[in-house]
Amino acid sequence: MSGKFWKYTFFIAFVLTAGRALAQQASAVGESDVIALTLRRNLGIQASAYNPQIAATEITKAKSQFDTHLSGQAAFNLDRSDKTSIIFGTDNRTVLYEARAEKKLPAGVQGAISLSNQRDSTNSAFATDPIFWETILRTEVSAPMLRNRFGKSDRALVSLSQAKQKVAAEQAYIVVQNQVAESLTQYWNWVATQYYFEVSRRFLKAARDFSDSTFRKKALGLAEETDTLAAQSQVLEREAEVSRASNLVKTTEKRLRYLLDEALEGSWRSKDPLRGSPPKFSKADLLRQALDSRPEYLSLRREVAAKDIQIALAKDQTWPSLDLFTSLELNSVDPNYGRALGETWSAQHPNWLVGAQFKIDLENRFAKGELDRSRLEKAQVLVQLKETENLIALEIDENWRQLLLQQKERDRYSQAARFQNQKMNLEFEKYTSGRSDSDTIVRFQNDALAAERQRLEAELRYRLAWVQLRKSVGAFVPNGKESALETR
Secondary structure: OHHHHHHHHHHHHHHHHHHHHHHOOOEEEOHHHHHHHHHHHOHHHHHHOHHHHHHHHHHHHHHHHHOEEEEEEEEEEEEOOOOOOHHHOOOEEEEEEEEEEEEEOOOOOEEEEEEEEEEEEEOOOOOOOOEEEEEEEEEEEEEEOOOOHHHHHHHHHHHHHHHHHHHHHHHHHHHHHHHHHHHHHHHHHHHHHHHHHHHHHHHHHHHHHHHHHHHHHHHOOOOOHHHHHHHHHHHHHHHHHHHHHHHHHHHHHHHHHHHOOOOOOOOEEEOOOOOOOOOOOOHHHHHHHHHHHOHHHHHHHHHHHHHHHHHHHHHHHOOOEEEEEEEEEEEEOOOOHHHHHHHHHOOOOEEEEEEEEEEOOOOOHHHHHHHHHHHHHHHHHHHHHHHHHHHHHHHHHHHHHHHHHHHHHHHHHHHHHHHHHHHHHHHHHHHHOOOOOHHHHHHHHHHHHHHHHHHHHHHHHHHHHHHHHHHHHOOOOOOOOOOOOOOO
8 A cells, every 4th residue: 555655656746847847948939939929919019900990980980871860759739829819729739750761872862761640639610620630651862963973972982981991901010010020120139149148158168167277287387376367367257248148138038028028938948040041032022022012012002092082082072963852742631540551552642743953163162172182192192102112122122232241241250250269279279288378268268259249240130131121021921922031
């Protein structure tokens, strides 16, 4: 029994220890993860996502002109006011019930139907019938023939709201591109600080090896006190370097977490190498994709479409208005509700009206001013569109050249760092065999560390040049087309 007890106890302890170890493992975060988390968690993107939704409410408001309106009333009037003659009666009563429905169709036709029942009574001795009933069924239809003909302007208002909603959506994507670029910039800064931390630890080990070797040589009488002091100073400087690098890692990670709104818990580690691959596409491909992807450019193109709709609306307002209208009224005076309705629907007593209403504004300055304004605004947007196109081409050219420049600098600084490390290692071998001095070792270690810093800075500049190039193309968020840029 005791054997099984200890066996189960050991198993439970093992499971708990393994679970704790797994929980403490660092979460791997890559560039693709940062993009996905930024799109999902960044508060700036979440705030900008409301703008298209807010603009979409204007579409609903524009469509409200086609809503169905129902109305009704019930009234009772008791008139016992003093009269100059008894002909009018001293007790007049009216009971009225009415229901009405109105609707405007997208074709511009506006119709209404109403049903009313009115009952009048009087105590006038001169009334032929002291109680009078009337039920009326009335239909009305009107249609514009010149201004807003066939509902052109009504539908254009809806189209204009939809176009503005698309503009708002593209403008929201500007925020998305900027936030993703900021997150990636911070991500690569974080990756670079992790490499810097590892480099500083490696040079701390080199300084300690140098210190240990110096103290051994001093014990043999082969080194002076100044040599040991130089070695200890080198160790202290490298320890300070490690502390500074560790703090930089924490600072950049916290800033990245802020941009991602604390998207992951626990510790993080990067899964992308700092060194990137060379480009495998042409500048012309990037420019073509930018004109299909840059939200600033697409926003202006949609703005041009919106201005075209505004011009069409303004042109329509310069027309005179000519509305055809007709109405049909059917009534019955039967006191019985059922018979009155039946007689009304039978259309035995129609009252039909048809006509036209014409209105023209001789100067019509307001409509002409709106038309001129819309045309000028479109011309302004077209100029802005051309300016944005030129700016995109300029940004891509500059960022492309910057990427190639940083690639060359990265390769050269990497080779220089290798040479400096080889020089340091060879000199340390000579030092251990007594063929070099401590001043040379300190100087060579400092030279190698400076070369490593330059290499890391060059690697980081290359990665950031990648980020800027992709931002200038608008390639962070897929738009359904194959991208010329891929994460490398």
